[in-house]
Amino acid sequence: MLPVRVLGAHEPQNVSEPHIFGMFCPFCRDSLAQGLLGRFDYAEGVTLTQSCIQYRQTFGSWRLHVPTVKWDYYSPMPNDVQSPHARKAHRAEIQRFREFLEQLTGQKLTNEKLDAAIALVNENRRLLHAIYEYRKEANPKVTGVEALYAALTAQFIDKAEHNAELKKVLAALPARKMAREEGIRFMTIGSENDDVAFMAMVESVGSTIVIDDQCSGTRYFWNESKPDADPIKAIAERYCDRPACPTKDYPNHTRFDHVLNLAKDYKAQAAVFLQQKFCDPHEGDYPDLKRHLEAAGIPTLFLEFDITSPIEPFRIRIEAFLETLREDDLF
Numbered sequence: 001m002l003p004v005r006v007l008g009a010h011e012p013q014n015v016s017e018p019h020i021f022g023m024f025c026p027f028c029r030d031s032l033a034q035g036l037l038g039r040f041d042y043a044e045g046v047t048l049t050q051s052c053i054q055y056r057q058t059f060g061s062w063r064l065h066v067p068t069v070k071w072d073y074y075s076p077m078p079n080d081v082q083s084p085h086a087r088k089a090h091r092a093e094i095q096r097f098r099e100f101l102e103q104l105t106g107q108k109l110t111n112e113k114l115d116a117a118i119a120l121v122n123e124n125r126r127l128l129h130a131i132y133e134y135r136k137e138a139n140p141k142v143t144g145v146e147a148l149y150a151a152l153t154a155q156f157i158d159k160a161e162h163n164a165e166l167k168k169v170l171a172a173l174p175a176r177k178m179a180r181e182e183g184i185r186f187m188t189i190g191s192e193n194d195d196v197a198f199m200a201m202v203e204s205v206g207s208t209i210v211i212d213d214q215c216s217g218t219r220y221f222w223n224e225s226k227p228d229a230d231p232i233k234a235i236a237e238r239y240c241d242r243p244a245c246p247t248k249d250y251p252n253h254t255r256f257d258h259v260l261n262l263a264k265d266y267k268a269q270a271a272v273f274l275q276q277k278f279c280d281p282h283e284g285d286y287p288d289l290k291r292h293l294e295a296a297g298i299p300t301l302f303l304e305f306d307i308t309s310p311i312e313p314f315r316i317r318i319e320a321f322l323e324t325l326r327e328d329d330l331f
């Protein structure tokens with residue numbers, strides 16, 4: 001089986017509103033539209049692990065209304081991952097998913113097969129880390145757009161093939177010469193982001209995106225499954241230990257220091273919040289996280305995204321932000 005992630009297409013669409021509200025986040029509406037428009041008709045089944053309520057309802061519509069879906073599976077996950085019961089509960093859910101897949105495929109998912117798969121995916125995470133490591137350098141040999149492609153393609157391609165491609169990139173990087181100005185070093189913060197046109201625009205006006213805290217970027221691959229005699233426990237615990245997203249980061253806000261440490265490690269000079277319109281979890285975190293970064297000397301900019309967002313108003317906002325940073329003699 002080849003898992004692929006459902007993403008949007010950033011195109012105008014008029015098919016999702018009979019199924020989910022127009023005030024659901026653009027990522028939800030765009031993802032559902034892609035299913036309804038048949039863009040994932042090569043996928044036989046659809047699965048979701050609990051994140052936010054909006055995406056849960058998007059998943060409900062996918063499984064009811066996307067005609068090519070032959071099977072579906074919803075995996076509950078404790079949003080309160082800080083509870084002492086979370087790990088045990090999530091291990092039980094992953095075990096249930098294992099049994100579902102065994103029934104679906106008629107194949108036994110043995111511990112040996114799971115150990116081999118964990119090793120392959122962990123290798124992918126290490127290789128992505130090695131590529132991201134280059135972003136710490138002055139005028140990095142990997143741009144933000146390239147890093148985004150590396151993380152996104154991992155979510156679609158067979159992991160063994162992806163690992164082979166990442167190794168080729170890593171072999172070529174030491175000799176690479178960059179013919180572009182570094183400009184100001186940005187961090188991006190938010191939820192899902194596959195907006196390559198936006199990222200390319202940001203990097204074309206005098207900046208380099210050096211790190212992110214996004215579910216389609218670092219949060220996807222940042223931590224590994226730790227070796228364990230029980231591979232189901234190893235998989236479940238990795239999810240509980242991931243750098244948290246706002247839906248799973250209470251009562252303690254562990255992500256605020258994690259985001260700040262990323263900014264420091266990658267020498268980000270400013271941060272841009274990429275906010276999906278109507279995304280309550282990220283909007284709830286925003287004021288405190290902004291204060292946390294600014295108190296540590298990292299200025300921030302807030303941008304709100306819809307399914308289609310014309311690039312020019314964003315260009316003006318980014319250019320104005322860069323000008324302010326330079327005028328304030330911050331850099």
Ligand code: SF4
Pocket residue numbers: 025026027028051052053054055191192247276278279280281282
């Ligand atoms: S967390 Fe936010 S961006 Fe992600 S699906 Fe939920 S509402 Fe949308």
